[in-house]
Each structure stands twice: as C-alpha cells, then as structure tokens.
Amino acid sequence: MHSLWNEQEAAVWRDDPLALRVYTSRLLGGDPSLVLHGGGNTSVKMSVPSFFGEMEEVLYVKGSGWDLGTITAAGFAPVRLRPLLRMAELERLSDSDMVQQQRAALLDPTAPTPSVEAILHALIPFTFVDHTHADAVVTIMNTPDGEARMREIYGPKMLIVPYVMPGFILARTVYERTRAINWADLDAILLMHHGVFTFADGAKTSYERHIAIVAQAEAYLAEQTSSAAAVAAVHSAPTPALTELARLRRAVSQARGGACLAHLDDSTESLTFANRPDVAAIATRGLLTPDHVLRAKRIPLVIDGEIEDAVARYTADYQHYFDRHAPSYTRPLQMVDPAPRWAIWPGQGTLAFGRTLKDLLPIQDIKRHTMRAITHAEALGGWQVLDEAAIFEVEYWELEQAKLGKGGAEPPLLGKVAIVSGAASGIGKACAEALAAQGAAVTALDINPAIRELFKEPKIRGQVCDVTDRAALKGAVEATVRHFGGLDIVVCNAGIFPSSQTIEEMGAEAWARSLDLNLTSHQQLMQHSIPYLKLGLDPAIVIIASKNVPAPGPGAGAYSVAKAGLTQLGRVAALELGKAGIRVNMLHPNAVFDTGIWTPEVLAKRAASYGISVDDYKKNNLLHTEITSKDVAALVCALAGPLFAKTTGAQIPIDGGNDRVI
Numbered sequence: 001m002h003s004l005w006n007e008q009e010a011a012v013w014r015d016d017p018l019a020l021r022v023y024t025s026r027l028l029g030g031d032p033s034l035v036l037h038g039g040g041n042t043s044v045k046m047s048v049p050s051f052f053g054e055m056e057e058v059l060y061v062k063g064s065g066w067d068l069g070t071i072t073a074a075g076f077a078p079v080r081l082r083p084l085l086r087m088a089e090l091e092r093l094s095d096s097d098m099v100q101q102q103r104a105a106l107l108d109p110t111a112p113t114p115s116v117e118a119i120l121h122a123l124i125p126f127t128f129v130d131h132t133h134a135d136a137v138v139t140i141m142n143t144p145d146g147e148a149r150m151r152e153i154y155g156p157k158m159l160i161v162p163y164v165m166p167g168f169i170l171a172r173t174v175y176e177r178t179r180a181i182n183w184a185d186l187d188a189i190l191l192m193h194h195g196v197f198t199f200a201d202g203a204k205t206s207y208e209r210h211i212a213i214v215a216q217a218e219a220y221l222a223e224q225t226s227s228a229a230a231v232a233a234v235h236s237a238p239t240p241a242l243t244e245l246a247r248l249r250r251a252v253s254q255a256r257g258g259a260c261l262a263h264l265d266d267s268t269e270s271l272t273f274a275n276r277p278d279v280a281a282i283a284t285r286g287l288l289t290p291d292h293v294l295r296a297k298r299i300p301l302v303i304d305g306e307i308e309d310a311v312a313r314y315t316a317d318y319q320h321y322f323d324r325h326a327p328s329y330t331r332p333l334q335m336v337d338p339a340p341r342w343a344i345w346p347g348q349g350t351l352a353f354g355r356t357l358k359d360l361l362p363i364q365d366i367k368r369h370t371m372r373a374i375t376h377a378e379a380l381g382g383w384q385v386l387d388e389a390a391i392f393e394v395e396y397w398e399l400e401q402a403k404l405g406k407g408g409a410e411p412p413l414l415g416k417v418a419i420v421s422g423a424a425s426g427i428g429k430a431c432a433e434a435l436a437a438q439g440a441a442v443t444a445l446d447i448n449p450a451i452r453e454l455f456k457e458p459k460i461r462g463q464v465c466d467v468t469d470r471a472a473l474k475g476a477v478e479a480t481v482r483h484f485g486g487l488d489i490v491v492c493n494a495g496i497f498p499s500s501q502t503i504e505e506m507g508a509e510a511w512a513r514s515l516d517l518n519l520t521s522h523q524q525l526m527q528h529s530i531p532y533l534k535l536g537l538d539p540a541i542v543i544i545a546s547k548n549v550p551a552p553g554p555g556a557g558a559y560s561v562a563k564a565g566l567t568q569l570g571r572v573a574a575l576e577l578g579k580a581g582i583r584v585n586m587l588h589p590n591a592v593f594d595t596g597i598w599t600p601e602v603l604a605k606r607a608a609s610y611g612i613s614v615d616d617y618k619k620n621n622l623l624h625t626e627i628t629s630k631d632v633a634a635l636v637c638a639l640a641g642p643l644f645a646k647t648t649g650a651q652i653p654i655d656g657g658n659d660r661v662i
Contacts (some may be wrong), residue, residue: 001031001033001042001136001215001218002021002211002215003207003208003211004027004030005024005027005204005207005208005337006238006309009023009337010023010204014364015112016515017046017074017127017128017203018044018076018367019073019311020035020044020046020128020203021042021043021060021076021203022040022071022072022076023201023203023446024128024204024206024207025042025062025068025071025130026068026069026070026071027038027207028042028068028130028132028151028207028210029067029069029070029071031067032137032369033134033135033214033367033369034067034132034133034134034135034210034214035067035068035132035133036292036362036365036366036369037067037295037361037362037366038065038066038067038362039068039133039395040062040068040130040131040132040133040195041061041062041068041115041117041120041121041131042061042062042068042128042129042130042131043059043060043061043062043076043115043121043128043129043320043564044059044076044127044128044129044203045057045059045060045081045127046058046060047057047120047128048078048107052108055083056080056082056107056537057080057082057120057124057215057335058078058079058081058107059078059079059081059114059118060076060077060078060079061076061077061079061114061115061117061118061206062075062076062077062115063075063076063077063111063112063114064112064113064114064115064116064449065110065112065113066212068133069557074112074157075112075650076111077102077106077111077114077115077118078106078107078108078111079102079105079114079118079122080105080106080107081101081105081122081488083101083104083105083119084105084118084119084122084200085122085123086103086232087101087119087168088171088172088175089123089175089446090167090172090184090348091152091172091319091507093168093172094168094398095167095397095398095399096117096263096398096402097117097397098119098167098168098283099114099116100334101321101409102114102118102119104322107318114653115169116166116167116399117131117166117167117171117369119168119171120170120171120174120197120629123171123174123175123178124183124199124420125183125331126183126199126200126201126206127200127201127202128199128200128201128202128203128205128206128207129199129206130196130197130198130199130206130207130210130503130650131195131197132194132195132196132210132214133194133195133252133288133289133291134196134210134213134214134217135288135369135372135373136214136218136221137190137213137214137217137377137622138193138194138195138219138288138289138372138373139195139217139288139372139377139380140153140220140336140377140380140585141190141192141193142193142220142352142373142377142383142384142385143380143381143382143384144179144284144381144382145381145384146193146384147160147162147192149220150190150192152190153217153349154190154213154216155217156626157185157187157188158186158187158188158189158190159174159177159186159189159190159451160189160190160192161173161174161177161189161191161192162192163189163191163192163193163194163290163390163396163454165385165390165393165394166194166290166291166293166394167397167399170191170194170207170339173589174189175471177521178541182202182374185201187209187213188209188213189557193289193290193385193386194290194291195289195296196213196214196287197347198213199608204492210533217268218332221376221380224379224380225376225379225380226559230258236466238560239590242478242481242482242532243436243531243532243535244443245262245482245485245486246479246481246485246486246487246532246535246536247307247308247535248303248307248311248343248351248484248485249261249262249353249486249535250486250535250536250537251307251308251311251312252301252311252339252343252353253266253339253415253537254499254537255311255314255338255339255340256339256353256355256401257337257338257339257536258355258410258414258415258567259351259355259413259414259416259417259488260339260354260355260415260485261353261354261355261356261357261359261360261415261417261441261485262351262352262353262484262485262486263351263352263354263364263483263484263485264345264349264350264351264482264485265349265351265352265364265367265368266348266349266350267349268352269368269371269372270309270371271348271349273344273371273374273375274344274345274346274347274348274350275347279302279344279346280302280304282378282383282486283299283300283302283371283375284299284300284302284343284375285299285383285385286298286299286385286386286388286391286549287299287366287370287391288366288369288370288373290386290390290391290393290394291369292529293394293395294341294390294394294395294400295362295363295368296341296342296362296363296367296370296389297318297340297341297342297395298321298388298392298395298437300340300341300342300343300344300367301314301340301342301343301344302343302344302346303343303344303345303346303348311340313516313655314338314339314340314403314475315338315339315421316504318338319335319338320326320588321388321392322335322338322392324388324503325388325392326396329396331394331398331401332522334401334404336350336395336404336484338648339353340353340403341353341354341363342363342367348373348485349409349585350365350367351485353485353623355414355415356414356415356439356441356459357458357459371529384508391552410439411437411438411439412438412439412479412637412641412642412643413435413438413439413440413489413637413640413641414438414439414440414442414636415441415537416435416439416440416488416489416490416537416640417441417442417443417480417481417484417485417487417489417536418432418440418441418442418443418488418489418490418491418640419437419442419445419476419480419487419489419490419491420432420435420442420443420444420491421445421446421465421467421491421492421493421494421521421522421525421527422446422467422492422493422494422495423443423444423446423451423462423493424444424446424447424448424450424462425446425448425496425529425568425595425596426592426593426594426595427493427544427589427592427595427629427632427633428444428491428494428627429444429629430456430628430629430630430632430633431491431493431632431633431636432444432455432460433457433460433633433639434453434630434633434636435489435491435633435637435639435640436455436457436459436460437642439636440459440488440489441459441460441461442460442461443460443461443476443479443480443483443484444460444461444463445460445463445464445465445467445473445476446462446464446465446494447464447465447466447467447496448464449464449520450463450608451463456508459567461474461480461483465480467494467521467524467525468516468520468521470524472526473521473524473525473528474582474652476546477525477528477529477532481532485563486532486535486536486537487529487533487536487539488537488539488640489530489536489539489540489541489542489640490525490526490529490531490540490541490542491541491542491544491640492522492526492541492542492543492544492566493527493544494522495517495518495544495562495563495572496513496514496517496518496559497556497559497597498510498513498514498556498558498559500556501555501557501558502554502555502557503557505558506558510558511557511558511634512561513558514558514561514562514563515558515561515562517562518562518563518566519562519563519565519566519569522543522569523569526541526569526573530577530582533580533582534580534581534582534584538583538642538645539580539581539582539583540580540582540583540584540585540637540639540640540644541567541570541573541577541583541584541585542565542585542586542587542588542639542640543567543570543580543584543585543587544587544589544632544636545563545566545567545570545586545588545651546559546589546590547561547589547590547653547655547658547661548560548563548564548565549564549567549588549593549651550566550588550651550653550660550661551660551661552660566586567586570584570585570586570649571584571586571649572634573650574648574649578648578649582648583639583644583645583647584648584649585639585644585647585648585649585651586610586648586650586652587635587636587639587651587652587653587654588651588652588653588654588655588661589627589632589654590621590627590653590654590655590656590658590661591618591620591621591627591630591655591656592631592632593618593627593628593629594628594629594631595612599653602616603617621655621656621657621658622656622657622658622659624656625656625662626656627654627655627656630655631654635652635654639652640654
C-alpha cells in the first residue's frame with residue numbers, strides 16, 4: 001500500500017479544510033482493503049460562523065449512510081464540538097440518546113445523522129481524524145497473540161484499546177485512557193478487532209500516517225506467512241448442477257421469509273478456500289470485524305450433505321444463538337431472520353445471498369476479504385476472533401433494532417428472477433422494465449444485438465438470443481439461473497406479425513416462420529425453464545397471446561393459428577404444472593400501437609381506411625381507451641405476482657373491450 005496523495009490535486013483545496021477532508025476521505029474509501037461499503041469514518045474540526053455570525057467550533061464528521069469512496073461535502077454532518085465533549089464526560093449514555101443529542105447539536109438540522117463515532121472524533125485534539133477497518137491490521141489482531149503482535153510491529157507510540165462496543169462505550173473508554181497522556185506522544189489508536197485511527201493537524205499527514213501503518217501490517221503478514229504451506233489451489237470447478245443451485249436459493253429464501261438472489265463465485269480463490277479440509281472449522285469462528293455482522297451474519301452456511309438439511313441446521317443454530325444471548329438484555333429484542341447471507345460450497349465455491357443485486361455487492365466483498373484474512377491468520381498462528389456475545393451485541397444493537405419495520409412496503413416481486421423473450425422493443429421491453437421496477441432481476445432476450453446495451457437498470461441483463469435456436473435458448477435459461485441463482489417468472493412474448501396473406505396465397509416459408517417463432521420457441525422456452533420453475537418461489541408463466549385467438553381475421557392465418565396453438569399449449573401447461581405450483585396464464589392484447597410495426601405512416605393509413613382520426617383509431621374499442629405496452633406489462637406483473645396467486649389457466653383480454661371477442 002502506498003500514498004495516493006497528489007500535490008497538484010490537493011493544491012486546489014489547500015485553503016478549504018472541508019474540501020481537503022473530502023479529498024483524503026475518497027482516497028481512503030477508494031481502497032476496499034481499508035473500507036468496505038459504508039465502513040470507516042473521517043472528520044475535520046473547523047471554526048465556522050453560526051446563524052447569528054458568532055464563530056463556533058464544529059466537527060464535520062462523516063454522516064450515517066454515506067460511503068467514503070464517493071462522499072461529498074454534503075455527506076459530512078456539522079456538529080457543535082462542545083456538546084460532543086460534554087457527552088464524553090458522562091459516565092453513562094445510551095446510544096439512542098447519544099444519536100438524539102448529536103442531532104440536536106447539528107449546526108444544520110437538515111444534515112445527515114453524525115457517525116456513531118462522532119464523540120471519539122471530537123475527543124482527539126487534532127484537526128483531521130481518519131478511521132478505517134484496514135484488513136491487514138485487523139487480520140493480525142484476529143490471532144491468539146494479536147495485541148502482542150501489534151506492539152511488536154508498531155512500538156510504544158500506539159494507544160492499543162481492547163475491543164469494546166462502538167458508539168458511546170468506545171468513546172468513553174478512549175476518554176478514560178487518554179486523560180493522563182500527551183496526545184503528541186501518540187502516532188495512532190489501534191482498536192482491537194476494529195481498526196485504526198490516525199490524526200494530525202494536516203490532512204496529508206493524517207492520511208499518509210494511516211497508509212504507512214497499514215503498509216507495515218501488510219509487510220509483516222507477507223514476511224510471517226511467506227513460508228507457510230499453501231493450500232492446494234483448484235483452478236476449475238465442476239459444472240454445478242444448476243438445479244442444486246436453484247434448490248439452495250429456494251431453501252435460503254424460505255428461511256429468510258422472502259425471495260432472494262444467489263450468486264455463485266467459483267473463482268480460483270473461492271474454490272481454494274471452499275476446498276480446504278478445515279473450512280467448516282475455521283470459517284465458522286466469526287468475522288473480520290464486528291461491523292460486518294450487520295450485512296453478512298456472524299458465520300456462513302457450510303453446505304455438507306443435503307442442501308435443505310444444511311439450511312435447516314443453520315437456521316436452528318441461529319435460533320439457539322439468539323436464545324443464548326437475548327435473555328441477558330433488559331430491553332426486548334426482535335430476532336432478525338435466521339437465513340445465511342453467504343455460504344461455502346465445497347467443490348463449487350462460495351455464494352452470496354441478497355434480496356437485490358445491490359444487497360449482494362457488500363456481501364460478496366465482505367466474503368472475499370474475510371476469506372483472505374482467515375487464510376493469512378491461519379498461517380500466522382490461527383484465526384481467533386471476538387466471542388459470539390460481542391458479535392451478538394453489534395447485531396442486536398439498539399440502533400439497529402430501532403430500524404426494524406421502518407423500511408416500508410416491499411416491491412411485490414422483490415428478489416424474484418424473470419426471463420422475458422422478445423424484450424428489445426414493445427411489450428417485451430415494457431415487461432422487462434416493469435418487472436425490474438417491481439423488484440425482480442430480469443434476463444431480457446432478443447435476437448437484436450442492441451439488447452446488450454438497451455437497459456441502464458443493472459437488474460436487467462440484456463442477452464442476445466435467437467429463441468428459435470434450441471441450444472441458444474437452453475444456454476440463455478442456464479445463464480440466468482447461474483447469474484441470479486434460480487428462476488421464478490417466464491414471460492413468453494417473442495413473436496412476429498407476418499404480412500397479410502390468405503390461405504390460398506400463403507407461402508410455406510411464412511407459415512413455418514410464424515409457427516417456429518410464435519409457437520415452437522415458447523414450447524422450448526417453457527421446456528428448458530420448467531426444471532428451475534419447479535424450484536422457484538411462487539413460480540409463474542405468462543403467455544402473450546392475441547385477440548386473434550378468440551376473434552381471428554382474414555389474411556392472418558399464420559399468426560392466428562400460431563397464437564391459438566400457443567394458447568392451447570398454455571392451457572395444457574396449466575394442467576400439467578399445477579401440481580408443481582406453477583401458474584400458467586395467458587393475455588390477449590389487441591391494438592397495442594406503441595410497438596415497432598405501427599409506424600406513424602401505417603397508423604395514418606389504417607385510420608384513413610376507416611374514415612376516422614388516428615386518435616380515434618387507437619381508441620376504437622368499447623371503453624374508448626388506448627392500450628399501451630406499459631398497460632400490458634402492468635397486467636403481466638400482476639399475473640406473476642401475489643394478486644393472481646390462486647389463478648391458473650386463465651385467458652385475460654386487454655383490449656379495451658372488443659365487440660367481436662365479447
């Protein structure tokens with residue numbers, strides 16, 4: 001690790017302490033071996049004018065919810081320094097009262113809530129303060145003689161504080177330990193199992209001191225572990241049975257009480273770790289730092305034996321863990337869900353579980369950094385972390401308990417996985433976007449190469465696929481399961497509307513093409529999807545059929561017959577799949593004009609043939625309303641969601657009322 005300080009960049013902010021604070025905070029936050037997903041905190045002390053023009057001493061400290069890697073000046077909460085120092089003098093203060101008093105001391109009441117470490121930042125009598133959970137330092141701390149190693153590496157100019165709970169207790173502990181010392185004699189504070197605090201009156205000095213401390217730890221690890229016997233690496237994993245991955249995702253989702261995504265990491269690093277003969281023993285000792293429990297749970301699931309049995313044992317063990325520690329608290333505790341957030345799968349790699357892709361990212365990073373730390377610590381003498389009571393204290397922190405139930409209503413399809421065919425335009429595109437908006441992760445299939453870049457929403461994977469190519473379609477379904485962990489929703493939408501031809505004049509190619517794309521491709525999509533839908537969560541197939549099924553027109557034989565066959569296929573699928581809990585329903589849209597085939601010229605020509613305006617032509621139905629792709633997509637989401645949980649085999653028109661159909 002080396003300093004990233006750039007004199008030219010920093011010179012721009014030389015006369016603005018808060019801007020310098022932002023600059024070095026981002027340098028720290030940009031390195032995941034220092035800071036992971038909202039971890040760490042920094043501050044700067046400044047004299048600023050109050051509303052009345054009087055100068056006040058203010059601590060600008062990182063606000064809760066901000067990430068150091070992307071923080072701006074708005075992410076720092078301006079807290080009056082004097083109230084923070086007075087709070088440190090109190091013998092007792094609950095963390096909820098501490099947060100309330102910190103907010104009351106804000107110079108700007110609209111600012112973010114100050115970090116729970118604000119009092120500790122205030123106590124340190126230097127302008128700039130930096131705190132991270134540096135991997136290398138905490139790894140060494142997580143060994144049987146971690147404190148002794150800290151003293152060996154850094155010498156006497158470090159204040160080493162045994163682990164205590166973050167927040168007021170930590171601030172009060174440091175207050176007591178520093179009342180009789182000269183701060184100028186200290187280079188930094190080392191919080192056991194928690195991280196590093198550096199400080200100075202210059203932003204560069206505090207930052208570079210931080211980097212130097214971490215670099216020393218990295219060098220020590222490299223020296224002490226270089227001769228350790230390496231665990232044999234596995235460079236490739238056998239192709240996992242994707243049905244087993246889907247089964248695991250379903251079991252974890254059921255334990256969690258809601259659908260979640262599962263991401264399998266079969267990289268060399270993950271496989272090497274997962275295949276260690278001692279992995280079950282070492283990986284279940286605990287976390288790199290207690291803060292990680294809030295995202296990744298205390299320990300991972302280790303898959304041994306039947307998947308459902310392994311998940312059941314994990315959830316039972318979590319219940320016992322809660323029952324062991326909850327009675328020692330005077331305040332009532334609400335148990336959080338007992339499902340794992342990551343797993344070790346010998347022979348396959350490691351997994352992360354999350355309700356959304358955004359949830360998965362921090363868990364994947366915590367998993368990766370924890371594995372590396374365990375590997376180094378084992379080579380250094382053994383992975384030894386805090387006891388589970390200390391971890392429980394963070395997991396059931398009063399500030400975290402206060403958040404429960406305040407998240408609002410969940411999107412109806414949160415954590416679900418969907419495939420939509422023909423998704424580059426029209427109804428298919430609208431369906432992909434609507435499913436994602438309601439919480440689903442979506443694979444959008446289309447033969448158009450533009451599908452790869454069409455969607456900016458990360459929850460939608462655009463994948464090029466000719467759905468009439470059986471092998472390509474099978475690969476697309478498998479890629480979806482591999483990427484998201486399973487499959488719950490299939491929207492059969494891909495199709496073409498051939499040019500008008502009577503039966504007498506119809507060419508064999510046009511007939512075959514319509515049957516191939518409008519019927520056979522959907523049979524194959526269902527066939528490849530069914531094994532995974534059987535392991536899905538409230539699984540559903542929604543078929544986009546047509547008004548032409550109940551009310552065909554002349555010249556549309558190839559289209560009408562294919563859509564009628566598709567509807568019949570859906571009815572048979574409903575009969576066959578009901579026992580597996582898979583719902584199959586059909587939509588019959590009509591006159592959806594915001595699609596590629598309906599150009600302004602075509603619309604004008606059609607409207608003129610009826611002697612009406614384009615607007616009247618669009619609304620030429622009993623309700624005199626226009627049907628859009630988004631309208632169809634909204635109904636698709638409803639059919640795939642809880643509203644139609646007890647409906648299968650239905651054929652539903654979405655046409656504004658068509659007299660021929662009625």
